[in-house]
Amino acid sequence: MSSTREYLLRCLEPHLDARAHEWLVSACAECEALPHQPEVRFPTLISLASRKVPAKPLAPTLAQRATAHELVSGWNPERWTVLEAVRAVLVLSRAHLAGPQGVAILDEVFRHADIGELCALYKTLQLLPDNARFTWRAGEGCRSSMSAVYEAAACDTGFPYARFDDVAWRQLIVKALFVGAPLHRVYGLDGRLDEELARIVLDFVEERRSAQRGIVPATWACLGRNGGARARASLLTELSTDHAAGRAGALLGLARAGYTDDFKAYAARGDSDPLVQQALGRALAARPTQDDYAPLFGL
Amino acid sequence: MRFFDPHIHMTSRTTDDLEAMSKAGVRAIIEPAFWLGQPRTNVGTFVDYWSSLVGWERFRAAQFGVAHYCAMGLNSKEANDEGLAREVLAELPRFAFKEGVVAIGEIGYDEITKAEEKAYQWQLEFAAQHDMVVMVHSPHRDKKNGIRRSIAVAKECGVSMSKLVIDHNNEETVQDVLDAGAWAAFTIYPHTKMGSERMVEIVRQYGPARIIVDSSADWGVSDPLSVPKTAHLMLERGIAAEAVELTTWQNALDAYGQSGQIDKEALLRTPSIDQRQLFHQNSVLRGQAPRIDEVVPNN
Numbered sequence: 001m002s003s004t005r006e007y008l009l010r011c012l013e014p015h016l017d018a019r020a021h022e023w024l025v026s027a028c029a030e031c032e033a034l035p036h037q038p039e040v041r042f043p044t045l046i047s048l049a050s051r052k053v054p055a056k057p058l059a060p061t062l063a064q065r066a067t068a069h070e071l072v073s074g075w076n077p078e079r080w081t082v083l084e085a086v087r088a089v090l091v092l093s094r095a096h097l098a099g100p101q102g103v104a105i106l107d108e109v110f111r112h113a114d115i116g117e118l119c120a121l122y123k124t125l126q127l128l129p130d131n132a133r134f135t136w137r138a139g140e141g142c143r144s145s146m147s148a149v150y151e152a153a154a155c156d157t158g159f160p161y162a163r164f165d166d167v168a169w170r171q172l173i174v175k176a177l178f179v180g181a182p183l184h185r186v187y188g189l190d191g192r193l194d195e196e197l198a199r200i201v202l203d204f205v206e207e208r209r210s211a212q213r214g215i216v217p218a219t220w221a222c223l224g225r226n227g228g229a230r231a232r233a234s235l236l237t238e239l240s241t242d243h244a245a246g247r248a249g250a251l252l253g254l255a256r257a258g259y260t261d262d263f264k265a266y267a268a269r270g271d272s273d274p275l276v277q278q279a280l281g282r283a284l285a286a287r288p289t290q291d292d293y294a295p296l297f298g299l
Numbered sequence: 300m301r302f303f304d305p306h307i308h309m310t311s312r313t314t315d316d317l318e319a320m321s322k323a324g325v326r327a328i329i330e331p332a333f334w335l336g337q338p339r340t341n342v343g344t345f346v347d348y349w350s351s352l353v354g355w356e357r358f359r360a361a362q363f364g365v366a367h368y369c370a371m372g373l374n375s376k377e378a379n380d381e382g383l384a385r386e387v388l389a390e391l392p393r394f395a396f397k398e399g400v401v402a403i404g405e406i407g408y409d410e411i412t413k414a415e416e417k418a419y420q421w422q423l424e425f426a427a428q429h430d431m432v433v434m435v436h437s438p439h440r441d442k443k444n445g446i447r448r449s450i451a452v453a454k455e456c457g458v459s460m461s462k463l464v465i466d467h468n469n470e471e472t473v474q475d476v477l478d479a480g481a482w483a484a485f486t487i488y489p490h491t492k493m494g495s496e497r498m499v500e501i502v503r504q505y506g507p508a509r510i511i512v513d514s515s516a517d518w519g520v521s522d523p524l525s526v527p528k529t530a531h532l533m534l535e536r537g538i539a540a541e542a543v544e545l546t547t548w549q550n551a552l553d554a555y556g557q558s559g560q561i562d563k564e565a566l567l568r569t570p571s572i573d574q575r576q577l578f579h580q581n582s583v584l585r586g587q588a589p590r591i592d593e594v595v596p597n598n
Contacts, residue, residue, distance in 0.1 A: 112393045
């Protein structure tokens with residue numbers, strides 16, 4: 001039994017009544033005995049799970065969340081549901097998943113999946129043996145504009161950070177801005193910022209401004225130290241808008257880029273908005289990270 | 300007032316319709332799988348259509364505060380293409396147990412052919428085996444005989460009458476359906492089937508027990524507001540409020556709630572709308588400001 005499967009079963013213990021537990025044990029046994037080629041029973045069991053176990057939050061403890069990250073770098077099951085965890089256990093129980101037919105077996109499930117199944121499957125990719133085989137599939141999830149599916153593939157998982165090439169990674173980041181997904185939950189964002197991403201993001205900012213549309217605050221988390229004078233000018237422009245969350249995001253951006261003089265000059269001007277004050281406080285304490293954009297999400 | 304339209308083909312309707320339905324108080328709908336106005340030529344188009352019923356259509360409705368459920372099945376018209384029908388039925392178990400699938404349907408007779416009966420029986424046996432609700436489409440031609448036969452074959456196949464909904468009834472067929480112990484649904488079409496005025500008289504004569512009003516709105520001349528319009532006419536013409544609620548909300552909830560797939564408590568909560576959510580590269584929005592957390596009136 002894989003360590004991640006054991007871990008998930010432990011997390012599930014308090015949530016499953018005797019009947020649900022009995023079904024899961026039996027379904028796992030079925031999965032372990034399935035043939036090496038794709039067939040109907042495995043996807044059917046994944047579907048049936050929704051009729052056997054509750055869709056309530058898994059609610060792992062802090063210690064359990066830390067263990068998850070130790071088991072699989074970047075994995076945070078904080079927002080998983082019980083149903084998703086059960087489906088992950090079924091996938092991890094599937095015989096021959098590590099074999100040459102593994103991708104075909106899982107493709108068959110993806111092809112007929114509903115929204116809830118898609119979310120569970122994308123969250124599970126990071127836990128699979130030799131998971132580089134599923135990189136194309138994970139990219140498909142990050143192309144979805146349904147925010148729940150996108151988040152399942154892109155957020156709270158170390159998979160894209162570890163596996164995506166630069167093109168796919170940058171598309172994932174920019175897509176988060178388009179679908180309004182929580183970019184701060186994309187594991188490894190701060191570790192994979194580059195000049196090309198900054199150019200794409202600054203182009204996007206100019207398109208938005210030409211159309212007289214607002215800028216999502218997390219946009220400014222995509223620059224880091226990249227973008228040069230163009231980035232600095234764009235950040236300073238944001239500070240002159242009446243969008244408080246945008247000003248807070250831009251201030252964090254200035255601090256992340258190391259434009260200390262600009263940052264301090266703005267602080268001296270006395271912007272009293274609570275969001276801006278909060279951002280100033282964080283930036284003065286230490287160089288802001290992607291996590292510091294969390295309070296600005298959705299604003 | 301709040302309404303449940305338990306038969307509507309939203310894939311053929313626009314966002315204007317969804318908006319109007321939401322404003323008129325339609326809180327929940329069921330979209331049964333049906334034909335698309337012309338015969339399909341391969342099983343793949345069925346698979347993609349069924350996928351959209353548990354994917355995009357559900358998501359699209361949710362953006363307007365409308366809970367979307369569906370029924371899965373092979374319709375009677377396309378059952379006559381026997382080779383294709385065999386392939387389609389082989390795929391049905393993959394979708395029948397998805398979340399939000401409340402019935403097998405709409406199935407039944409069109410011309411009352413042997414091929415139609417074969418597909419109907421297969422699906423009835425499948426439903427009985429898995430204790431599912433069945434939504435039956437009754438034929439336009441030879442309706443009375445078609446309905447009697449639909450009920451008799453459903454009994455033979457082991458479907459409980461409490462889980463059988465016969466749709467597209469009229470004054471001539473309702474007694475047979477009620478006598479059998481099944482649910483009698485009525486489709487309100489502006490020019491064919493059943494008008495709102497006739498519906499009022501049916502409720503006056505037969506009472507509200509096991510009677511359900513729906514729109515069956517689709518790609519033809521039809522009205523997605525049939526259910527609320529009929530409810531208002533019933534009230535105007537002196538039908539008791541309790542009877543109106545039963546026929547336009549509660550009976551559908553009781554019939555299809557037997558599937559265990561409808562979260563009744565969630566339906567009773569005041570819905571809110573978040574149009575920021577997108578689906579597969581497509582938003583239902585085209586540049587307009589998203590409605591976020593806009594409360595849908597529920598009174």
